[in-house]
Amino acid sequence: MTSSYLHAPGFIAGDRPKIVTSRFEYADSYKIDRFIATGGYQGLRSALSRPAQTVHDDVKSATVLGRGGAGFPAGVKWGLTPQEVWPRYLVVNGDESEPGTYKDRLLMERDPHQLIEGCLIACYAAGLSQCFLYIRGEMAVAQERVAEALNEAYEAGYVGKNILGTNFSVDIVLHWGAGAYVVGEETALIESLEGNRGMPRLKPPFFPAANGLYGQPTIVNNVETLANLPWLMTNGVDAYTAIGTKTSPGTRMVAVSGHVVRPGVYEIVNGTTTFRDLIYGQEFCGGIRNNNALKAFVPGGGSAPWFTSDQLDLPFEGSQVGAAGSMLGSGAIMVMDETTDIPAAALTLTRFYAHESCGKCTPCREGGTWLERILSRVVDGKGTDADLAQLIEVGESICPGDFPHASNEALGLTAVPFPYKMTTICFVGPSAYVPVHSALTLFRSEFEARITKRTMIKVTAVGVSS
């Protein structure tokens, strides 16, 4: 056994600004001694040396976008809590499980103290009195690293009662799940944290900021979002917004997987780095394996509509990617080269979402399963033309109206912008349809080639007399 098994691999450093991965090069990056020796808990000191409101204002003016999927600015989210309702809670979403996504686990395994520091800054700034750090159940090492880091941080006086000798006191409670993708949705995460089946709640009335954990105002933030805060506090708003663009400042962690030469997790400059840079750039993935042609790529996790080479020059910027028919989501790019069996690839994602449906909304529970079964049949060569039409009909019952997709010059398609309309509470149902719709829109001939070539047998008589 090598130690690489214990230390989440896959991160590829580069000569670029590092906001959240600055300690990844150290083998002991997860230890408090290394953390403090490399500027750790300085951001917390800087925050505590100013009134809480000014810290909140900084997070707002730095436009720290949520890194979980929706990309909502954290500072604005914190401000959505109703006045004078106490206590308020922080729930950290460490339930990373969107297909293709691999970054929060790295941040938890390799730099857990940075996350803890981020939680503390958020609690201080937004007046949150207790923090629950929810880690995905299957991430044993991440749970160990965060538990160990919390034990160290409590001991050293960074977490708990009277932090750094001040009147700021907050507990961070490590919580862990037990395997359910839907729990990554914030209201389902809260349900799960309350000890229930992790099914999403209706919004309204259950907007977490107003009515969340135990009915109290609750901020749910992603791991990477919080991991940005220590650097922001130490280096200031100007330094933060100097990286990236005005609408997408800072950096993002992006996992590029699939048929590239060098799959890996990269911390990239937000807003300016393009998909072409990421997939073909020598400092990133170095192109498609065996010099194969690019067939398609998923730009933002399994829930994101697919792009082709027509979209390679789009930058990592939410509004542009949205207008082009998809989303940046959770920073996950899955690359398919020319050898990819498109209907079968789509099935791996549809099967995922059908399997992960919690069963609360009928269009998702039934529709997801139908999509999986019909698509399976088509992939197995047993489908018919009617099945292709049926896939779309089922999809439209989950997402009525125009469904987002990318433009395609060769096919003469213009883009339909993100997002979609939906008949379900959360995005799991629509996500089962996303790969089906993208694949059928961009690669219909591959489905048609797959359907059975049965021809009508003319029956003239049921029986004949001798």
Added chain:
Amino acid sequence: MSRLTDAHVALAKEIIGRYPRPKSALVPLLHLAQEQDGYITRDAMVHIGELVGVTSAEVYGTATFYEMFKFEPVGKYVVNICGTMSCALMGSEELMHHAEQRLGIKAGGTTPDGMFTLEHAECQAACTEAPCLQVNYRYRYRLTPADLDELIDDLSAERLTHEIPPHGTVAKVRQHIASHRGVGVVAPELVTESPAWLNGKAAL
């Protein structure tokens, strides 16, 4: 069948004490039961219900939602092979096929000697290291069929026990909050005013 041991009851009470509502501890306590017995027994669910103040039916209701909880014995090593897109693109189907042949069971099955349970898993957040798998939630990355054979040999010969505990144990390190350092629960019925540090002044 087993209720939680005294040591686990003490641990359970410590965990329950961190939440404003005891029911929040349900999932962590179910993990504790699974760690003790390798799967969740009926008696454990009754006991957990008593500890958090809900019926055993509610415990069962929560427990059955989550994939990691098993309600009958499984192998000492549960091998979860990821089959979602990134892994599928890199040959996870072949890996699963090989595992089924090598272990002589289908996905979802357990070997007769009780050593291995094989499962088809969904995305494990290691997509750049595809194809990947977990054994009792410990990763192995970029596996070839030959790597898988070696892993199964090592597990069969109990050569990886220092890294991979038997099924049921997930994290080997637990959080402990010393009473003199902890704030204690902040429950809605106990707190109605804004926290002390929101007084318009710097805390430090």
